[in-house]
Amino acid sequence: MEKVALYLHIPFCQKKCPYCNFYSITRGFSEALYLSALRKEIAFWKEHFNPKIETFYAGGGTPSLLSPGFYETLFDILSKSFDFTPVELTLEANPESLDLEKLKTFRAIGFNRISLGVQSLTKKGLKFLERIHSVDKALKVIDWLVTANFENFSLDFIYDWKGQGLKTLEKELKLILSLKAPHLSFYEFTLEEGTPMQRLYKKKTWSSEKKVESLCRLIEDTLEGAGYERYEISNYAFSGKKCLHNLFYWKVKPYLGIGAGAVSRIDKYRWKNPENYSLYTSHLIKKGSPPFEILEIWNEKEWIKEYIFMGLRLKEGIKIVFLRKKGYSFSQNALKLLKSHELIEEEGGRIFLTFKGKLLHNRIVAFLWDNLEETRK
Template sequence: MQTAGIYIHIPFCKVKCIYCDFYSITEREHQREHFTEMLCREIELYRNKNQFEFKINTIFIGGGTPSLLTNKQLDSILNCLAKNYPMNNILELTMEVNPGEAPKEKLAGFRKSGVNRLSMGFQSLQPKLLEFLTRSHSKENALETYNTARDVGFENVNIDLIFSIPNQTLNMLEDDLKLITDLNPNHISAYSLTVESGTELNKLVKKKQIIMPKDESDLEMLLFIRDFLKIKNYSDYEISNFSKPGFECNHNLHYWNTEPYLAFGPSAHGFNMRNRWWNVRSLDEYLKRLDKFKNPINSNEKTDYSSLFNEVLLNGLRLKNGIQIEKLNKINPNWKTDLKIGLKRWNGKLDLNENSLQLTHEGIPFLDSILPDLFID
């Protein structure tokens, strides 16, 4: 049976970071209890009206700052999921945690509730860069939260890192990587700072108050990270994600392999292989609808074969193992003919063999240019 995941979006934050495009709100923590109640109502409403014929094996609780939930609120959400969906196949239950906002008692409670993987948003360990990113934690907070998580028994911890930050140097990046790998996390995610529409960072860039690093610098940092982590025995199983053996993020692999997932919470979007749907991107509207026992879905679209095929390419080529030929054949039996020109143009940057289509090492810097040549109408 096809495996699938569940994503839960918790919108509360103490501080809205300058670069963050995910839906989050500050100064609304007094609504956490009401939100928890309505989130459980959404889960029940969806389950009563929709079939989801897949084996759920991952849960990811993101945000926002999910670690702002109380242990009781987390238990309520997980108990609600267990009442509505089979939980006996869950391999991985991830919760995002902000350094400095998850004391020992809370982390221990999360683990007792069934969370078995933490994702920590370090982003940087450089004080000036943390200040630029409007992160509320310090280097010391990050190290303390990580060590506390290990102390209470978490055996699977990811650390998020941001690179290509204005005024960040390779030396700064190397210092952070040394400190982080000395901690020996099971997984490291490293993403370039992106200027997203609607963010404070975007406004400042438009006003030329902030100058972003050039593309050449961005690529140099990505390749430096990949080389550094390879030496430290982290597998580059995805372009920006690195793990110790057996600690790949199973939930994110659902996304990269274009597999189904349920999603609950404001702004969350789900996918069942036939349709995509998006919830309202407003806590007020989300609560208002669910107070009236109405679903919070804002829009949905049917997935046609061309959009599904393009998404498989978009996500799958990020993986070290690429895309299985069998999957491409199932969606579009004529794909090799359709992609003939693009495959020829990027010969040497793509490896097409009897089992898979994947990027070569030389192709990694060119992915954004390769994809448009492979997409079908």
């Protein structure tokens, strides 16, 4: 039986953040209707294959906006449909939608990991990002996570928001360390296409590459100095606390996505449900099948390219022997050039990015793709 990561997209938010390009709506949705549609989607997949669900991740949107009862019913449907005994069940949450009782109930129905969207622990940062929670509320919720018995949780942050300098970040990092979160994510602020912030600032940037590098350096040095491992470009964890679900994506393992806007990748297929709540629910209720669209059908070379792209996000990098076994290698000149610029290192049969290389991940991957040679011709 194939081991699969199950992703559930909850496309609902209390308020749309002006920098966010994830699919979510703030009005006109119903828990009951969404659950009916999901029930049908699960029944559809049950007829087509029989996965063993290794991890479950409710992402969004704001999954913590929904009631614990919604998930309790969903887990019941999943247990009756699949081999549903995940070792990790993560709920993405935002501070404004939580109180202690709700957290305790989420824990009691089976969630064992919370990924909390803190984004900033400064007033200035939260104001710039137009988040609706306060620093105090975020700190209170982090306290409650411990009270509610969530031994495993992650805090999400955004860095390089407009106005953040090294001193502000240094202070914030001190506070973050005092919270002893088992897992931390740090994402660089980006002006995403089609968002209100992108329209406001156009292509203007407020930080030079040098500044981003120094912010990133400060984050890495501070967190690694405190015992965190930077196991992925944006993710840090204490020993044994890596996100098992996301490792499925980074290691190009199969995942099934359910819900409006969810993406799946199994074997050579990648498909996506429409980013449209009404279309998703009405299609499932009327026809009993999800209205997905096939995004890609990979051949082996495309799979290898994805392995390189994803694998180089990880500290452990990519295995050269594995590439060779599949009939691929990089031109020696290309590797030499990257090494001479201190962008990659090679050790124990693996290639991985250096600190400098991580800042240029996309460009290095594109360069390696251009220098990928087939050895089996």
